[in-house]
Amino acid sequence: xxxxxxxxxxxxxxxxxxxxxxxxxxxxxxxxxxxxxxxxxxxxxxxxxxxxxxxxxxxxxxxxxxxxxxxxxxxxxxxxxxxxxxxxxxxxxxxxxxxxxxxxxxxxxxxxxxxxxxxxxxxxxxxxxxxxxxxxxxxxxxxxxxxxxxxxxxxxxxxxxxxxxxxxxxxxxxxxxxxxxxxxxxxxxxxxxxxxxxxxxxxxxxxxxxxxxxxxxxxxxxxxxxxxxxxxxxxxxxxxxxxxxxxxxxxxxxxxxxxxxxxxxxxxxxxxxxxxxxxxxxxxxxxxxxxxxxxxxxxxxxxxxxxxxxxxxxxxxxxxxxxxxxxxxxxxxxxxxxxxxxxxxxxxxxxxxxxxxxxxxxxxxxxxxxxxxxxxxxxxxxxxxxxxxxxxxxxxxxxxxxxxxxxxxxxxxxxxxxxxxxxxxxxxxxxxxxxxxxxxxxxxxxxxxxxxxxxxxxxxxxxxxxxxxxxxxxxxxxxxxxxxxxxxxxxxxxxxxxxxxxxxxxxxxxxxxxxxxxxxxxxxxxxxxxxxxxxxxxxxxxxxxxxxxxxxxxxxxxxxxxxxxxxxxxxxxxxxxxxxxxxxxxxxxxxxxxxxxxxxxxxxxxxxxxxxxxxxxxxxxxxxxxxxxxxxxxxxxxxxxxxxxxxxxxxxxxxxxxxxxxxxxxxxxxxxxxx
Ligand SMILES: *[C@@H]1O[C@H](CO)[C@@H](O)[C@H](O)[C@H]1NC(C)=O
Ligand SMILES: *[C@@H]1O[C@H](CO)[C@@H](O)[C@H](O)[C@H]1NC(C)=O
Ligand SMILES: *[C@@H]1O[C@H](CO)[C@@H](O)[C@H](O)[C@H]1NC(C)=O
Ligand SMILES: [Cu+2]
Numbered sequence: 001x002x003x004x005x006x007x008x009x010x011x012x013x014x015x016x017x018x019x020x021x022x023x024x025x026x027x028x029x030x031x032x033x034x035x036x037x038x039x040x041x042x043x044x045x046x047x048x049x050x051x052x053x054x055x056x057x058x059x060x061x062x063x064x065x066x067x068x069x070x071x072x073x074x075x076x077x078x079x080x081x082x083x084x085x086x087x088x089x090x091x092x093x094x095x096x097x098x099x100x101x102x103x104x105x106x107x108x109x110x111x112x113x114x115x116x117x118x119x120x121x122x123x124x125x126x127x128x129x130x131x132x133x134x135x136x137x138x139x140x141x142x143x144x145x146x147x148x149x150x151x152x153x154x155x156x157x158x159x160x161x162x163x164x165x166x167x168x169x170x171x172x173x174x175x176x177x178x179x180x181x182x183x184x185x186x187x188x189x190x191x192x193x194x195x196x197x198x199x200x201x202x203x204x205x206x207x208x209x210x211x212x213x214x215x216x217x218x219x220x221x222x223x224x225x226x227x228x229x230x231x232x233x234x235x236x237x238x239x240x241x242x243x244x245x246x247x248x249x250x251x252x253x254x255x256x257x258x259x260x261x262x263x264x265x266x267x268x269x270x271x272x273x274x275x276x277x278x279x280x281x282x283x284x285x286x287x288x289x290x291x292x293x294x295x296x297x298x299x300x301x302x303x304x305x306x307x308x309x310x311x312x313x314x315x316x317x318x319x320x321x322x323x324x325x326x327x328x329x330x331x332x333x334x335x336x337x338x339x340x341x342x343x344x345x346x347x348x349x350x351x352x353x354x355x356x357x358x359x360x361x362x363x364x365x366x367x368x369x370x371x372x373x374x375x376x377x378x379x380x381x382x383x384x385x386x387x388x389x390x391x392x393x394x395x396x397x398x399x400x401x402x403x404x405x406x407x408x409x410x411x412x413x414x415x416x417x418x419x420x421x422x423x424x425x426x427x428x429x430x431x432x433x434x435x436x437x438x439x440x441x442x443x444x445x446x447x448x449x450x451x452x453x454x455x456x457x458x459x460x461x462x463x464x465x466x467x468x469x470x471x472x473x474x475x476x477x478x479x480x481x482x483x484x485x486x487x488x489x490x491x492x493x494x495x496x497x498x499x500x501x502x503x504x505x506x507x508x509x510x511x512x513x514x515x516x517x518x519x520x521x522x523x524x525x526x527x528x529x530x531x532x533x534x535x536x537x538x539x540x541x542x543x544x545x546x547x548x549x550x551x552x553x554x555x556x557x558x559x560x561x562x563x564x565x566x567x568x569x570x571x572x573x574x575x576x577x578x579x580x581x582x583x584x585x586x587x588x589x590x591x592x593x594x595x596x597x598x599x600x601x602x603x604x605x606x607x608x609x610x611x612x613x614x615x616x617x618x619x620x621x622x623x624x625x626x627x628x629x630x631x632x633x634x635x636x637x638x639x640x641x642x643x644x645x646x647x648x649x650x651x652x653x654x655x656x657x658x659x660x661x662x663x664x665x666x667x668x669x670x671x672x673x674x675x
Pocket of ligand 1: 055056096097174203205206
């Protein structure tokens with residue numbers, strides 16, 4: 001819990017920073033808050049007169065309150081002459097059991113506004129309150145008795161926190177968390193050893209256990225075979241591969257200038273946010289024919305990650321997590337390991353989040369950026385049709401990857417944004433890490449008579465069915481802000497008049513979405529291509545310039561019934577594609593206050609307004625989904641599984657950009673010695 005504030009000290013600090021000059025170290029209006037800005041925000045908030053009389057203050061979210069889009073764009077068009085737009089921070093804090101939305105003007109050292117949020121749902125959970133909550137069972141007598149009853153050692157018990165969800169309660173109650181405990185001991189993979197049957201509920205505002213139940217006793221799965229550390233492995237070992245290395249004899253092609261990244265024909269801004277993780281802004285691609293940079297993506301980031309489990313029992317029904325809105329993809333980002341998380345040629349950047357007490361905290365190597373050449377061609381042709389000549393032209397496919405890994409408890413999500421020289425932007429999410437499993441009396445499938453809501457993946461271990469829905473926010477600005485969403489439907493035409501030996505062919509029928517209701521798409525329901533075009537800009541041949549979105553991986557939509565509570569909270573997961581009118585405050589697909597939310601602030605409800613989206617500033621939302629049926633190979637830790645999409649230029653360039661990309665010279669590798 002937050003300490004009591006000393007008002008005289010704060011008044012002193014307040015006066016002190018009024019006298020301190022403001023140093024502008026930022027070069028870009030979208031730069032994330034620096035550690036010193038986070039400290040400044042903390043001082044300003046703590047010194048605000050309204051807070052001097054309060055007894056508790058806990059920071060839940062602090063991030064850049066980005067300048068309005070027109071201000072960013074006008075700054076961009078004239079960076080030399082203009083100062084940066086004012087720097088502002090959005091602070092979401094809990095003060096005396098209330099949620100406050102505080103806008104802090106960093107440039108002028110002032111609280112610009114402070115409003116109590118009285119709507120539904122609660123802010124992002126902070127790390128410190130989760131640590132505090134998960135320590136509570138250790139001194140809670142009924143729990144100690146439950147552990148003893150299971151014949152296991154208290155010193156091996158590890159507890160973690162889980163959001164409680166919302167299941168139809170009419171009155172908004174308290175800020176609660178559930179605690180689940182596991183057994184470590186001979187293994188570090190405690191997630192594979194749940195102490196099933198115990199329900200512990202903590203009230204975060206008083207930091208006390210308010211509900212406790214020990215309902216059923218289930219065998220705790222054994223530790224054998226669960227540890228994944230190399231040092232713990234015994235023969236027979238797995239497949240062997242020879243070591244390999246990336247060599248770039250002419251050095252790196254990546255130019256990192258503050259938060260601006262330039263590489264080949266791409267330039268973009270990369271920022272870190274404690275909720276969203278990586279935020280890509282102002283991605284533009286150089287067009288060699290037009291000799292100009294062309295805007296593609298104003299902003300792209302993961303907006304929400306919904307993970308509902310499919311076991312309705314007392315101990316499991318509530319497991320319907322919003323990993324981003326409740327826990328924070330940035331807050332749970334893992335420092336990347338050089339040489340394994342990222343190749344040898346990667347450059348690394350740090351990120352900063354804000355602690356419960358408002359102080360900056362660093363995540364080392366939160367992003368890696370690397371040039372990828374995986375030995376694949378980007379295009380090729382062999383020509384044998386010309387007498388006396390054999391022509392073969394091949395170009396390597398080299399791209400730039402921005403990577404982050406978010407480890408939200410048991411799962412790790414590898415999140416990649418990849419920029420290709422062809423003009424494509426790819427997004428790939430690859431879950432790996434540890435399944436959430438249920439302890440079970442069963443050791444063989446022949447004992448199972450009823451639906452276990454999962455797969456027996458090891459003795460006494462059920463890998464429970466679940467989904468992962470990763471929703472991306474894509475504010476595309478193709479060659480400008482005004483864009484349209486076009487569905488090119490492929491339609492079979494029957495020929496019956498005998499005009500051709502053929503009986504059928506397909507052609508396309510283009511439909512431009514007029515309003516938001518025209519742009520809710522369930523992928524796979526019909527053959528179609530989905531494009532964002534700029535109807536005001538045409539190629540030399542008269543086609544509208546655009547990008548299309550291509551699914552990589554089977555599209556998945558939620559299978560829960562519409563009236564199920566988790567589905568009401570994540571109703572947008574019934575469609576994979578939505579298009580909304582741009583609105584600066586509509587960023588989080590499951591709402592700004594996701595913890596215990598009820599779906600009233602969500603992508604689907606915004607879309608209900610049915611705003612005009614033709615030739616307008618629009619945002620495309622794409623959900624990459626996985627229905628995860630666990631298999632034995634997911635034990636004791638699952639290998640990566642990938643899904644995502646590609647944004648691919650479509651009548652954007654006059655022709656294939658890569659024909660005029662000259663092949664690299666063959667590189668003579670220097671003699672390598674093993675010294
Ligand atoms: C916050 O709420 C709890 C009950 O949930 C209460 O005990 C406590 O006194 C409240 N604190 C303040 C400052 O109102
Ligand atoms: C922008 O979005 C917010 C949140 O949905 C809403 O309250 C507000 O009215 C919207 N503004 C406009 C101009 O539509
Ligand atoms: C090393 O390079 C020299 C020429 O520079 C060459 O003659 C020799 O064969 C190379 N050695 C190996 C092991 O490739
Ligand atoms: Cu999964």
